[in-house]
Amino acid sequence: MESRRSFLEKSSQLAAGALSIGALAASPSEAQAPSQTPSKRLKILMRSGWGTDDPTRGSFVFAHALAFADAGHDVQIFLTGESTYLMRKATADAVKPIGWPPLSEMMEKIVAKHIPVFS
Numbered sequence: 001m002e003s004r005r006s007f008l009e010k011s012s013q014l015a016a017g018a019l020s021i022g023a024l025a026a027s028p029s030e031a032q033a034p035s036q037t038p039s040k041r042l043k044i045l046m047r048s049g050w051g052t053d054d055p056t057r058g059s060f061v062f063a064h065a066l067a068f069a070d071a072g073h074d075v076q077i078f079l080t081g082e083s084t085y086l087m088r089k090a091t092a093d094a095v096k097p098i099g100w101p102p103l104s105e106m107m108e109k110i111v112a113k114h115i116p117v118f119s
Contacts (some may be wrong), residue, residue: 051082059097
């Protein structure tokens, strides 16, 4: 019970600190200053099992991997189940997610950025 109380106290202190930091960052003078904290390069492994039965969900892993790579992180994609069929060129050419670029365009960018895809 004591560890639970301690956890709740710490999490409320963190939340209060985050609110005060957010208020400071919202001020105009702070918004113009460059960030002083160095960004950390993350190693991210993304997994998906969605395939052609839901083209939008099937494409999410590729779109999000590109976004992480553009942000400077090391990304790898791991495909399982139905999503492995997306690696066929004919299938990738046919997948058109709603609100996202065609999968074939995203795959070209994945290859250009040398993002490893495992299946």
